[in-house]
Amino acid sequence: MSRLRRFLRTPEAVAGTLLLAVLFAMALSASLLFPGDPQAIAGPALLPPFQDWSLPLGTDRLGRDVLAELFHGARTSLAVGLAAAAAALVVGAIVGTLAGFAGGLVDEVLMRIADAFQTVPGFLLALAFVSVVGPSLGVVVVAIALGTWTGPARIARAEVLSIRERDYVAGARVIGMHPMEIAFREVLPNALPPVLAMSSVIVAAAILTEAALSFLGLGDPNRVTWGGMIAEGRTVLRTAPFLSIVPGIALVLTVLSVYLAGEGIVETTAVRRGLS
Amino acid sequence: MSGFTISRRTMLTGSAMLLASTAMPALAWAQTPKKGGRLVLAADSEPRNLNPAIVASNGVFFISSKIVETLAEASFDGKDGLAPRLAVSWEGATDGLSATFKLREGVKWHDGKPFTSADVAFSALQIWKPLQNLGRTVFKDLTAVDTPDDLTAVFKFAKPTPFQLIRNALPALSSVVPKHVYEVGKIEDNPANNAPIGTGPFKFGEYKAGQYYRLTKNTDYWGKDEPYLDEIIYQVLPDRTSAAAALEAQEIQLAAFSAVPLADLDRISKVPGLKVITKGYEGLTYQLVVEINHRRKELADVKVRQAIAHAIDKDFVVKTVFLGYAATATGPVPKNDPQFYAADVPTYAFDVAKANALLDEAGYKKGADGNRFSLKLLPAPYFNETKQFGDYLRQALAAIGIDAQLVNNDSAAHIKAVYTDHAFDLAVGPPVFRGDPAISTTILVQSGIPDGVPFSNQGGYKNPALDALITKASETLDTTARTDLYKEFQRQVTADLPLINVAEWSFISVASDKVGNIANNPRWAVSNWADTYLAG
Numbered sequence: 001m002s003r004l005r006r007f008l009r010t011p012e013a014v015a016g017t018l019l020l021a022v023l024f025a026m027a028l029s030a031s032l033l034f035p036g037d038p039q040a041i042a043g044p045a046l047l048p049p050f051q052d053w054s055l056p057l058g059t060d061r062l063g064r065d066v067l068a069e070l071f072h073g074a075r076t077s078l079a080v081g082l083a084a085a086a087a088a089l090v091v092g093a094i095v096g097t098l099a100g101f102a103g104g105l106v107d108e109v110l111m112r113i114a115d116a117f118q119t120v121p122g123f124l125l126a127l128a129f130v131s132v133v134g135p136s137l138g139v140v141v142v143a144i145a146l147g148t149w150t151g152p153a154r155i156a157r158a159e160v161l162s163i164r165e166r167d168y169v170a171g172a173r174v175i176g177m178h179p180m181e182i183a184f185r186e187v188l189p190n191a192l193p194p195v196l197a198m199s200s201v202i203v204a205a206a207i208l209t210e211a212a213l214s215f216l217g218l219g220d221p222n223r224v225t226w227g228g229m230i231a232e233g234r235t236v237l238r239t240a241p242f243l244s245i246v247p248g249i250a251l252v253l254t255v256l257s258v259y260l261a262g263e264g265i266v267e268t269t270a271v272r273r274g275l276s
Numbered sequence: 277m278s279g280f281t282i283s284r285r286t287m288l289t290g291s292a293m294l295l296a297s298t299a300m301p302a303l304a305w306a307q308t309p310k311k312g313g314r315l316v317l318a319a320d321s322e323p324r325n326l327n328p329a330i331v332a333s334n335g336v337f338f339i340s341s342k343i344v345e346t347l348a349e350a351s352f353d354g355k356d357g358l359a360p361r362l363a364v365s366w367e368g369a370t371d372g373l374s375a376t377f378k379l380r381e382g383v384k385w386h387d388g389k390p391f392t393s394a395d396v397a398f399s400a401l402q403i404w405k406p407l408q409n410l411g412r413t414v415f416k417d418l419t420a421v422d423t424p425d426d427l428t429a430v431f432k433f434a435k436p437t438p439f440q441l442i443r444n445a446l447p448a449l450s451s452v453v454p455k456h457v458y459e460v461g462k463i464e465d466n467p468a469n470n471a472p473i474g475t476g477p478f479k480f481g482e483y484k485a486g487q488y489y490r491l492t493k494n495t496d497y498w499g500k501d502e503p504y505l506d507e508i509i510y511q512v513l514p515d516r517t518s519a520a521a522a523l524e525a526q527e528i529q530l531a532a533f534s535a536v537p538l539a540d541l542d543r544i545s546k547v548p549g550l551k552v553i554t555k556g557y558e559g560l561t562y563q564l565v566v567e568i569n570h571r572r573k574e575l576a577d578v579k580v581r582q583a584i585a586h587a588i589d590k591d592f593v594v595k596t597v598f599l600g601y602a603a604t605a606t607g608p609v610p611k612n613d614p615q616f617y618a619a620d621v622p623t624y625a626f627d628v629a630k631a632n633a634l635l636d637e638a639g640y641k642k643g644a645d646g647n648r649f650s651l652k653l654l655p656a657p658y659f660n661e662t663k664q665f666g667d668y669l670r671q672a673l674a675a676i677g678i679d680a681q682l683v684n685n686d687s688a689a690h691i692k693a694v695y696t697d698h699a700f701d702l703a704v705g706p707p708v709f710r711g712d713p714a715i716s717t718t719i720l721v722q723s724g725i726p727d728g729v730p731f732s733n734q735g736g737y738k739n740p741a742l743d744a745l746i747t748k749a750s751e752t753l754d755t756t757a758r759t760d761l762y763k764e765f766q767r768q769v770t771a772d773l774p775l776i777n778v779a780e781w782s783f784i785s786v787a788s789d790k791v792g793n794i795a796n797n798p799r800w801a802v803s804n805w806a807d808t809y810l811a812g
Contacts, residue, residue: 041671045596046539061539062596062668135684217657221682222670235660236539237517 006268013264019257027075034068038224042068046240060229060243061236070250072224077254080137081207084144088202092149093188093195096156100191101164101183111157114150122147126209130218137220140213144206151202152195159191193269200262204255211251226251309504309792313810317530318519319510322485327469328451329403332410334560334708337448337802338533339510342491343386344453344474347377347396348446350559350711350798356443357614357711359797361804362391362452362475368439372753375431375442383498385454386479396429397421398455403463410715414445440755444615444712447559447799477503477806487512497806504809516660520544520786529788529810532801536786537660538599549789554601556795557782559711560802561610564593564602564665565720566776567694567703571736574649575701579638581773584702585624586631587676588669593779597664602781607766608717610709610780618763621770631676642677651701653680654694657687659706665778666704696728698736707731709780713762718746721774737774 007013030038042055042065049058049066057066099110117125126143133139163169164187172182213219214227221228226247233243321335328340348366351359363377383391400421404411417437422430431442452475457468471480477497481490489510493503511528513519519535522528524547536544545552566584570576590604603611607621640648651673655666666682673680680702685693693699710716719725723738745768749761769775785801787794792809794800 037671037674039667039671040674041668062664062671131686217684221684235516235537238520239539239543 003268007264010264010267012260013267016257016260016262016264019253020261023074023078023254023257026071027078030068030071030075034065034071038068038072039064046236048240049242049246057246058240058242060232061240066229066243066246069224069229070226070247073226073229073247074250074254076137076220076223076225077207077210077251080141080144080210081203081254081258083141084148084206084210085199085203087141087145088148088206089152089195089199091145092152093156093192095149096153096158096195097160097183097188097191099153100157100160101179101187107157110153114153117146118150120147122205123209123212126213127216127218130213135213135218135220137223140210140219143213144209147209148202148205152198155198156188156191156195159194160187163187163190197262197266197269200258200266203262204258207251207255207258309807309809310811311501311504311809312506313504314507314509315505315530315791315808315810316509316511316528317532318513318522318528318535319489320512320514320516320519320533320535322512325469326472326480327453327466328472329399329453330407330409330464330469332408332448332451334533334802337799339489339491340451340472340474341476341802342478342508342805343472343476343480344451345476345804346447347450347452348443349803350447352558352796352798357798358443358446362396363446366443366446368442370753372436372438373433375433375437375439377429377431379427379429380498381427383475384496385456385475386473386494386496387454387457388496389454389456390426391452391454391475392426393421393423393429394426395452395455397423398459399450399452400429400431402458403453404449407463408449410445410710411449413719414441414449414715436751436753438714438750438753438755438758440615440758441712441714441750444710445715448710448715476804478505478508478804481507499806502806504807505805508805523547523550523786523788526788529791530785530794531787532783532785534783536784538601538784541599541601541784541786544786551787551789553785553787553795554782556785556797556800558612559798561612561709561780561782562659562706563605563608563610563709563777564662564779564781565705565707566669566778567700567705567735568737568773568775569698569701569703569735570738570774571698572651572701574638574640575651577638578772579634580640581776582624583631583634583638583676584673584678585773585776586627586634587672588624588776588778589626589672590778591626593665593668597661597668598779598781601784602779605777605780607770607777608720608775609713609762609766612780613709613711615711616713616759616762616766618766621767623770624776628675635676635678646677647679648677650679650681652683652699653702653704654683654685654690654700655704656694656706657685657690661781662704662706669702669704691730695730695732695734698727698734705731713765714750718749718765721769722746733774735774739768739772739774742768742772742774 041063043059043063045059045061045063047055047059055065060066095110099107125147129143129146130139169186172186211227214225215231219225219228229247230244237244323336325331326336326340328336328344345361347361347363348358349361350357362380364380365378368375379393385391405415405418417433417435418431419434420432454473457473458466477494478491479494481492483489491508493506516537519531520540523531541552544550568575574580594602594604606623609616611617635648642648653670656662670680670682694703707720708716719732721733721737723743725732745765749758752758752761790811792811793807797803
């Protein structure tokens with residue numbers, strides 16, 4: 001049975017993927033559908049949703065179009081989520097491979113560093129980093145990656161520890177390959193699948209962390225973010241709850257879709273590995 | 277008073293509610309105050325130093341003004357806008373070199389010792405002049421305080437000092453603390469800074485960090501039959517949305533200093549048993565100001581500053597950011613000031629075309645991307661409204677081709693960035709007008725102020741003519757001549773725009789109908805509350 005067919009047989013995975021596709025479409029079409037600055041004042045302040053069809057989701061406290069903000073916010077959320085997860089996976093995989101393959105002192109040092117990062121809650125680390133360096137998109141990505149690279153690093157190390165004893169690695173040694181070359185060309189690719197399996201969780205967590213940072217006022221103030229929208233809506237929660245609810249729903253759907261799609265992929269690949 | 281309150285009752289005094297209203301006359305405002313009761317109110321910050329003689333700020337006064345009293349308090353109908361407190365009369369010498377205060381008889385400190393002129397002399401010379409944030413400027417020429425008898429204090433100045441200024445400074449700057457408590461050891465480290473001892477109607481009870489401050493009745497208070505309340509509890513509610521909920525649940529009876537967000541006022545004014553009061557803050561006017569860094573070559577050009585002023589729709593700001601609970605500003609003195617306000621100043625109407633023309637004229641043409649130049653904009657984080665105005669200003673500047681990049685900081689980082697490091701192009705600040713331009717307004721534009729002094733001219737603005745005017749006004753003794761000089765000051769500031777005044781706002785109280793004698797002076801929230809009571 002092909003992997004695609006198996007994937008399509010799990011309804012959660014299909015739903016998650018479709019939703020994710022919609023979100024990507026939103027993010028990519030944001031500048032086409034809503035050209036110009038999404039934070040421009042577009043109408044009267046605090047217009048409720050579904051009143052004026054040129055502003056279908058209403059406006060916020062300054063009269064900015066909530067729908068435009070939502071589309072542009074999707075872009076920030078997905079960009080930060082993917083970039084932070086990619087950074088965490090790359091750093092984690094490299095550190096884990098080095099530690100596992102080199103062993104000895106290198107392993108000790110790298111793993112103690114990972115321990116140090118793991119003992120600090122990831123969100124606190126991100127919070128501290130952003131408040132010291134100052135909020136901007138790149139800084140937020142780095143801040144989130146700082147707290148999440150240890151997971152992939154540990155898994156990669158565990159995989160590498162078992163792989164490096166395999167015959168083909170010994171073979172590579174015998175033909176005189178450089179240890180670095182063995183580590184990154186022979187060992188790492190085979191250690192990757194379980195690491196990548198974590199990616200959906202990391203992306204989802206990164207999106208949530210970004211939203212939480214923006215909610216606390218530590219996001220990039222010159223960009224629309226869903227967390228920032230929720231924070232702004234909070235001051236008028238009793239009179240205009242939709243300002244917090246709309247981006248809140250968007251956030252829930254995004255995290256859910258990333259997670260479901262990720263799970264679907266993991267399950268199909270796991271079954272394949274288990275059966276073969 | 278009812279003309280300033282909006283409550284369900286005033287709205288529904290129609291015929292339909294006649295039946296219900298007959299059940300309520302006991303709650304009418306104009307009744308004789310009742311004794312006893314505990315007033316619970318919301319506090320949104322927890323100042324550690326509660327000594328108002330050192331830290332003259334509204335956050336400290338809110339709690340400590342009930343414990344430590346000043347020589348005089350602001351008043352709606354008193355002479356010169358003052359009502360006597362620890363001083364019963366005051367007079368300035370014609371040469372401006374001395375001022376005489378007659379003190380109240382029979383006043384006792386909370387620890388039982390008598391209050392005398394020695395306490396006033398000690399507070400003025402040892403605390404107000406050297407240590408107090410505002411007193412340092414106003415009392416800079418104070419050299420001695422003579423005490424010919426226990427109830428007379430004569431302030432001596434090295435240089436002629438306008439008595440109008442001293443008078444206007446009394447409500448905020450003249451908190452008297454006991455000499456016998458403070459004369460031992462370092463004043464800044466005195467335990468009484470955290471558990472103040474004063475002469476006021478309430479004594480300091482206890483403070484539980486993160487929970488509450490408790491003040492108890494001073495049974496030995498000099499005011500006849502005062503205070504009415506037995507206890508005041510400041511419930512710490514740092515979250516602004518929780519104050520409204522606590523009021524509705526009747527857990528607290530008062531939320532002052534706009535603890536209830538403006539957006540909630542409309543809804544909460546319709547809740548039975550609660551009233552929204554906009555009075556009682558006339559003496560505490562905050563100004564929404566665009567601070568400008570004149571070190572930027574574009575902003576050093578007055579045409580660019582005028583263009584920015586024309587780009588701001590002040591009415592929109594008042595209506596949208598402040599939801600109508602503010603007034604548009606014309607210059608550095610707020611419209612509601614009875615002494616100094618000048619209306620005949622240059623004004624800048626909202627006019628995007630004119631703003632664009634001014635920028636073209638100044639030589640900053642729009643580039644291919646529609647932008648003329650980029651600026652760093654730092655909105656002060658202290659108020660929701662300053663942050664929101666920052667968002668608005670960014671859009672307003674975009675409309676005239678100025679690309680403003682917002683930089684958000686926490687309070688400490690903002691103060692450092694703007695007032696020490698000068699790492700800003702434009703900033704949004706909320707300075708306070710304190711009844712006299714010489715107290716905290718002229719330093720916003722005066723040159724020669726050292727780096728790091730917060731809420732002063734740190735934008736590198738230097739205008740010798742304006743500096744000369746400020747110096748002349750500070751030495752002018754005649755009240756009329758001095759007032760005229762400050763009117764001229766307003767005209768020069770609005771013409772040259774070292775900063776742009778956008779709006780003036782004050783605070784809103786929300787209280788239970790049971791709380792009586794609310795907002796009966798222009799600094800009510802930070803006055804002593806000796807006559808505040810709880811009905812029924």
